[in-house]
Amino acid sequence: MIKEFILAITLGALLGFGITGSYLALNNSKKVTSIASPTPTIVQNQNTTPIPTSTSPEPTNQSSHTLTIDSPQNESIVAVSSVTIKGLTSPLSSIIVTTATKSYYTNSDDTGKFNLDIEVDSGPNQIQIDSFDPLDNQASVALLVTYSTAKI
Amino acid sequence: MIFTLLLAIATISPTPTPTIAPTPTTGISEEIQKIREVVQQKVKEKLNQISNPTTSKKSIIGKAIQVSPTEITIENKNYTRMVSLSADTTYVDLKRNKSNLAALKIGQDIMIMGIENSTDNTFAAKRVVFSDFQTFANKKTSTIGKIVDISRTSPIFTLIPTNNKNSLFQIKTDAKTEVIDKNQKVILLPNLKSGHKIIVIMVPDPKISKTYYAQKIIDFDYTPPTPTPVPTKK
Numbered sequence: 567m568i569k570e571f572i573l574a575i576t577l578g579a580l581l582g583f584g585i586t587g588s589y590l591a592l593n594n595s596k597k598v599t600s601i602a603s604p605t606p607t608i609v610q611n612q613n614t615t616p617i618p619t620s621t622s623p624e625p626t627n628q629s630s631h632t633l634t635i636d637s638p639q640n641e642s643i644v645a646v647s648s649v650t651i652k653g654l655t656s657p658l659s660s661i662i663v664t665t666a667t668k669s670y671y672t673n674s675d676d677t678g679k680f681n682l683d684i685e686v687d688s689g690p691n692q693i694q695i696d697s698f699d700p701l702d703n704q705a706s707v708a709l710l711v712t713y714s715t716a717k718i
Numbered sequence: 719m720i721f722t723l724l725l726a727i728a729t730i731s732p733t734p735t736p737t738i739a740p741t742p743t744t745g746i747s748e749e750i751q752k753i754r755e756v757v758q759q760k761v762k763e764k765l766n767q768i769s770n771p772t773t774s775k776k777s778i779i780g781k782a783i784q785v786s787p788t789e790i791t792i793e794n795k796n797y798t799r800m801v802s803l804s805a806d807t808t809y810v811d812l813k814r815n816k817s818n819l820a821a822l823k824i825g826q827d828i829m830i831m832g833i834e835n836s837t838d839n840t841f842a843a844k845r846v847v848f849s850d851f852q853t854f855a856n857k858k859t860s861t862i863g864k865i866v867d868i869s870r871t872s873p874i875f876t877l878i879p880t881n882n883k884n885s886l887f888q889i890k891t892d893a894k895t896e897v898i899d900k901n902q903k904v905i906l907l908p909n910l911k912s913g914h915k916i917i918v919i920m921v922p923d924p925k926i927s928k929t930y931y932a933q934k935i936i937d938f939d940y941t942p943p944t945p946t947p948v949p950t951k952k
Contacts, residue, residue: 639774641776641777642774642775642776642777643775643776643777643831660862660917660936662860662917662919664856664858664919665856666854666855666857666858669919669933669934671898671902671917671934687854689829689847689849689854690777690779690829690849690854691854691856692854692855692856693856694856694858694859694860696860698860698862698917702862702880702881702915703881704860704861704862704881708856710777710778710779712777712829712831714831716831716845718775718831718833718844718845
C-alpha cells in the first residue's frame with residue numbers, strides 16, 4: 567500500500583515538475599526570439615520653406631485646401647526674366663500670382679496641377695501665390711525669387 | 719523518506735537552460751558581409767550627394783543686425799541667419815556702386831546672394847547688395863467675396879470676403895482696374911453687379927483702414943449678354 571502511494575506521488579511529482587519546467591523553458595525561449603532588430607526610420611528632407619503670408623485679409627486655413635509650389639524654389643536666383651510657376655493645389659482652383667508690378671490669373675486642372683509663366687523684375691521679387699478652391703477656401707504661399715545675371 | 723524522494727525529484731526536474739549561441743563557424747564571411755554593407759552604404763551616400771547637391775545658389779533678404787569682418791547676421795520676418803564673408807565677397811551700395819563692408823550699417827536692408835550648404839546649414843556670401851525693401855515690396859493681396867453694394871456716385875464698391883463675413887472692404891476702382899470674367903475675357907467695369915462673386919487683387923489704401931485700390935477683378939458671375947434675335951423680313 568505504501569509502495570503504491572509513494573509511486574503515485576513520485577509519478578505525480580514527475581509529471582507536475584515536467585510540465586512546469588517545459589512551460590518555463592518554452593516561455594524563456596520565446597522572450598529571446600521576440601527581441602527584434604530595430605527597423606530603420608526614414609527621415610524626409612523638406613527643402614522648401616514657403617514664407618507664410620502676413621497680408622490682410624487673412625486666408626482661411628481650416629479646410630483641407632492646400633497649395634504647394636514645385637518651382638521655383640523659395641530664395642532661388644534666376645538668370646532670365648521669365649519664370650514658370652509650377653504647383654499643386656485642389657482641382658479646379660483659381661490661382662492668383664502677383665509680383666510687385668504684375669498680377670496673373672489661371673486655373674488648376676482636374677488633378678490640381680497648374681503652370682503659369684510670369685515675368686519678374688530685375689532684383690528681388692516677392693511673389694505671392696493664392697489658390698481659391700471651388701468652395702472659396704484660400705491657401706497662400708509667398709516666394710522670394712531674385713532675377714540677376716551677376717556671377718555667383 | 720517521502721520528503722527526501724520529493725527533494726530528489728525536484729532537483730532533477732527540467733529547468734530552462736540558456737541557449738548557447740552558435741559558435742562563429744562562419745565568422746569571416748560575416749565580417750566580409752559587414753564590410754560589404756558598410757561599403758554599400760558609403761557608395762549610396764556618395765551617389766546621393768552627387769545626384770542631390772547640398773550646395774545651391776540662393777538669395778536672401780533681411781535687415782543687418784550684426785556685422786563683423788567675417789560675418790553678417792540678418793533678420794527677416796521668418797528667421798535670423800548668419801552669413802559668412804570672404805575676401806571675394808563684393809558689396810553694392812544703394813546707388814548700385816561698388817562698396818565695402820565698412821559702409822554697411824546696422825539696420826540696413828540688404829540682399830545677399832551666395833552659396834547655401836544645406837548639409838551644414840551655412841551660407842557663404844558672394845554679393846551683398848544694400849537695398850530698400852520698399853522698392854520691391856509686393857503689397858498686393860487677394861481675396862474672394864461678394865459685392866454687396868456699388869456706389870452710384872463714386873467708383874467704389876463694398877465687398878464681404880467669404881472667409882470673414884463680419885468684415886466689409888471698401889474697394890476703389892479706377893481706369894487702370896482690369897476686370898475679367900472666369901474665362902479671362904476682359905469685361906467693362908459697369909458690368910460688375912451687386913451679388914457677384916469676385917476675386918479682387920488689391921493694394922491697401924495707406925490712409926484708410928479696410929479700404930483698398932482694386933488692380934484686377936475676376937468676376938465669376940458675369941454672364942455675357944445673349945444677342946437678341948433680329949426679326950427677319952418676310
